[in-house]
Amino acid sequence: MKKLINAPEDVLRDALEGMAAAHGDRVRVSFDPPVIVRADAPVQGKVGIISGGGSGHEPMHGGFVGMGMLDAACPGEVFTSPTPDQMDAATKAVNGGAGVLHIVKNYTGDVMNFEMAAEIASAEDIEVVSVVTNDDVAVQDSLYTAGRRGVGVTVLAEKICGAAAEEGKSLQEVADICRRVNDQGRSMGMALTPCITPAAGEPNFTLGDDEMEIGIGIHGEPGRERMKVESAAKITARLASAVVEDLPYNEGDEVLAFVNGMGGTPLIELYIVYNELNKFLQERGIKITRNLIGNYITSLEMAGCSITLVRMDEELTRLWDAPVDTIALRWGAR
């Protein structure tokens, strides 16, 4: 394992100290328990929005704390769900009297820890609504699995809900918008290489030099199939077909297209994927009206990408365009 770390057990703390040193004007970072809070929280009268999950997916979620997006993020250990006391601390820190939305990615640990946090909040008379994102079409949603994983849609939902909260919408309204983004969104990812968590020190799966995994999860969970590496056009078509057929997205639909890097893939390749995705959707009469391209929900140093589509309407588009001022996503502000 070659990593820019001091010691595996210090990774989270060292990284959070770096964030605090770099971005103290935007966020407050506390360490016991670890929480990243918007510098001006709580914003009185505004619905607070928190999210959280294992670390190793940066900039998600800490990089999305700020005006127009999240009010706080709870970073767990690498690939390990954060704990209820982190979520409780975050909920209290952002509660401006209008209630708090918990945006939870569908993983067993995240769901259970956020459930416990919601129980604690309700005992403290803070109104909390939880919305679980589950957009990964690689997983069969059945009684026999933990259900579809929450991936790319989470980033887009956090941006759109953040804008809705800034507009002064109620907790129920913001939660409904979150559900709508999740309902209208689908994703699938792929990996060219595995990644190594600092604690494990070795990859938790292996891929041959000429192999890729289609349908990979953001913790290296297995996908639909393992196969020989193909051209960007063919790989994009595989991902896009699975996504488009699942909702399905139809001719005439307007979508937000999100091409996300897994952490170890250069931007130049993500633009090649975006180009192929654009052509693929054009052929089917699906129009990209907004896009996002870059490393936003990563899997440490994994090489690969994911594609997320969200079917947009006028309101979602307006909320997407609204100003946002976070460490990792910033437009229209100042």
Add this chain to the structure above:
Amino acid sequence: MKRFAAEVAENRAYLTKLDGAIGDGDHGTNMDRGMKKALEKLEAADGDDIGASLKTVGMALVSSVGGAAGPLYGTLFLQMGQSAAGKSELDLAGFTDALDAGIQGVIKRGKAEPGDKTMLDALGPALEALRSAGDDDVAGALSRAAEAAREGMESTVPMVARKGRASYLGERSAGHQDPGATSSHLLLKTVAEAVGSGGAAG
């Protein structure tokens, strides 16, 4: 409890390796971090009330483990503590009730059923063994419970996971022993050994 912490520390690499096969390879590391925190808290607390001690362990696990194991093991100990509240010693019936309460909490939190390839597949048979013990030989009953947990743990090998991260593997999860069932077996084994050698239960 110290023995369990030591067992977890000793088996950290083993649990992590099992988890690496069908999960995300952190069960040993996470449980080790949690049990170290639990021991710290226990040493700082008054040790007479078994219920309170179990709750202390539960809270420490909930707030330091994370993942799925944090809420599940945390709930197990919290509910056991609730059941044993105010007691300075536990007889066989008391321990059986406490474990039952703990298991019910785990079922409610994790929504798993027997056969889903989870920690319940080790805990459930252990509870059954305690219930059918029917005599006053505490050490013997606990050792049979530990044996039942071991068999339960081994029974997870051919199972197809239906809960947690391993469920994404589907059929590919068969042939691997469940890490949660393994750590649960360690817990029961430790309790049996502690009581068998005359140490305090819990």
